[in-house]
Amino acid sequence: MTNSSKFPILDHPTGQPSAFTAQALIDDVRSLRRIPAEELPPLCILEFDGDLTDWLVERRIARPCPAWACFHTTMFALDLDGLPCGIIPRTIGGPYAVLIAEQLHASGVQLIVGLTSAGRIAPGLPIPSLVVATGAIRDEGTSYHYLPPAREVACPSPIAISIGRQFSAAGFPVRSGRVWTTDAPYRETSGQLQQWADEGVLAVEMQAASLFAFGEARRAHVALVARVSNAVDHEGGQFDTGSHEAGLEILKALARAARSFLNSRD
Numbered sequence: 366m367t368n369s370s371k372f373p374i375l376d377h378p379t380g381q382p383s384a385f386t387a388q389a390l391i392d393d394v395r396s397l398r399r400i401p402a403e404e405l406p407p408l409c410i411l412e413f414d415g416d417l418t419d420w421l422v423e424r425r426i427a428r429p430c431p432a433w434a435c436f437h438t439t440m441f442a443l444d445l446d447g448l449p450c451g452i453i454p455r456t457i458g459g460p461y462a463v464l465i466a467e468q469l470h471a472s473g474v475q476l477i478v479g480l481t482s483a484g485r486i487a488p489g490l491p492i493p494s495l496v497v498a499t500g501a502i503r504d505e506g507t508s509y510h511y512l513p514p515a516r517e518v519a520c521p522s523p524i525a526i527s528i529g530r531q532f533s534a535a536g537f538p539v540r541s542g543r544v545w546t547t548d549a550p551y552r553e554t555s556g557q558l559q560q561w562a563d564e565g566v567l568a569v570e571m572q573a574a575s576l577f578a579f580g581e582a583r584r585a586h587v588a589l590v591a592r593v594s595n596a597v598d599h600e601g602g603q604f605d606t607g608s609h610e611a612g613l614e615i616l617k618a619l620a621r622a623a624r625s626f627l628n629s630r631d
Contacts, residue, residue: 379511387471390468391435395434402432404432404473406450409452409477410477410480413481413482417454421443428442437464438453451474478589484596486566487565491538492594493592496542496544496591497525497528498588498590498591499519499520501544502566504546504547507574508574509578512582517543520577520589522588522626527626528590534618548571
């Protein structure tokens with residue numbers, strides 16, 4: 366018995382087609398709920414926490430998008446600096462984020478951006494701050510169903526550069542670099558945090574490696590922005606992502622980067 370056959374996650378037949386597809390699920394939702402086949406916004410943001418989406422809905426900045434055919438989530442539509450956008454709250458973790466990303470991609474969404482909370486690894490990062498992920502350590506499970514085993518996966522879209530520039534222009538503290546993706550946030554150890562810090566990893570989160578592997582395998586344009594909100598060595602309040610007003614400015618900066626990226630592809 367080979368090493369990989371002892372561990373099914375490392376022996377997934379990534380080159381074989383899927384038996385069950387996102388399109389099949391979308392078709393079922395449309396049929397059961399009588400949802401018309403309408404065009405979705407070109408940019409959709411997967412918001413990990415959901416608090417920002419709640420605030421946008423309360424202020425009527427965002428409204429439900431009736432064209433979104435999904436059993437599991439509600440998409441909210443909003444206009445960001447003239448670009449129609451969708452936002453889906455509480456897509457927590459790699460498996461759930463990719464479940465929804467598959468359906469977004471099959472529905473014609475052109476750019477999918479994960480907006481997630483993250484823990485600080487690099488000592489110099491302020492809290493709160495932003496990290497634009499250019500690559501991710503694959504310490505999770507979903508990516509191995511899309512790509513062969515490897516230590517890391519790179520962001521498959523060049524938009525990460527434009528996102529970083531837009532955040533800098535808007536005055537946000539921002540760094541671009543690698544993150545560590547884990548499925549088990551309560552199993553991070555001090556030794557691991559020090560190891561990744563020594564290797565120049567910026568933050569730890571739960572989605573990037575999964576989304577990047579999906580994007581590479583499906584040829585989908587994806588990106589991930591981490592809102593660094595906590596750290597084991599931080600003496601102030603934990604889980605500080607900044608104000609909702611700042612969150613809206615983050616979304617607007619993402620929309621500006623998305624518009625430039627999408628226009629360059631026309």
